[in-house]
Amino acid sequence: xxxxxxxxxxxxxxxxxxxxxxxxxxxxxxxxxxxxxxxxxxxxxxxxxxxxxxxxxxxxxxxxxxxxxxxxxxxxxxxxxxxxxxxxxxxxxxxxxxxxxxxxxxxxxxxxxxxx
Numbered sequence: 001x002x003x004x005x006x007x008x009x010x011x012x013x014x015x016x017x018x019x020x021x022x023x024x025x026x027x028x029x030x031x032x033x034x035x036x037x038x039x040x041x042x043x044x045x046x047x048x049x050x051x052x053x054x055x056x057x058x059x060x061x062x063x064x065x066x067x068x069x070x071x072x073x074x075x076x077x078x079x080x081x082x083x084x085x086x087x088x089x090x091x092x093x094x095x096x097x098x099x100x101x102x103x104x105x106x107x108x109x110x111x112x113x114x115x116x
Contacts, residue, residue, distance in 0.1 A: 007048065007106045007107065007108075008106070008107040008108075009104065009105070009106060009107065010045075010047055010051070010103075010104070010105060010106070010107040011102065011103070011104050012043055012044060012102070012103050013100065013101060013102040013103070014041070014100070014101055015058070015098060015099070015100055015101075016039060016041060016084060016098065016099050016101060017059070017096065017097075017098045018037055018039055018084060018086055018097045018098065018099055019037045019039075019086075019094075019096065019097055020095070020096045021094070021095055021096070028086075028088060028093070028094050028095075028097070029063075029093050029094065029095050030093070032090070032091055033089065033090070034087065034088075034089045035087070035088050035089070036085060036086065036087045037085070037086050037097075038075075038083050038084065038085045038086075039083065039084050040081060040082075040083050041081050041082055041083070041084060041101065042080060042081040043079075043080055043081055043103060046079045046080045047079045047080075047103070047105040047106060047107060048079065048105065048106040048107055048108045049079055049105065049106065050077045050078055050079055050105065051077065051079075051103040051104055051105025051106075052103070052104050052105060053074045053077050053082050053101060053102070053103045054074070054101065054102050055072055055074055055084055055099045055100070055101045056099065056100050056101075057070070057072065057097065057098070057099055058098050058099060058100050059096060059097065059098030059099075060094065060096075060097060060098075061094065061095040061096040061097075062092070062093060062094045062095070063092075063093035063094075063095070065093075066090070066091040066092050066093060067090070067091075067092060068092060068094075069088055069089050069090055069092040070086060070087070070088055070092070070094070070097075071086070071087040071088075072084070072085070072086055072099065073085040073086075073087070074101075079105075082101075082103070084099060084101065
């Protein structure tokens with residue numbers, strides 16, 4: 001559990017179209033076996049330290065002739081951003097994948113930040 005003290009807490013969220021592989025017929029749509037796509041996301045302003053980040057699929061455009069095998073991961077969470085990764089395997093074919101994300105964490109105290 002992450003416990004917050006009396007410092008300000010920031011919440012930021014957004015949408016990421018992780019990939020659109022239908023038009024170009026790239027690996028997630030036309031490939032087979034294990035495949036991964038990663039995308040770096042940057043926050044509009046940095047948190048004090050690495051926030052807690054969650055992702056949820058909001059758009060999955062998958063072929064109906066195969067099982068949907070999808071593993072979503074959040075990696076390399078830092079104060080200024082994180083990486084979203086999606087893995088598929090076997091004969092799964094996904095044309096487009098869109099995700100909503102949310103980050104919650106502490107912010108620096110503006111009263112303590114000043115130049116001398």
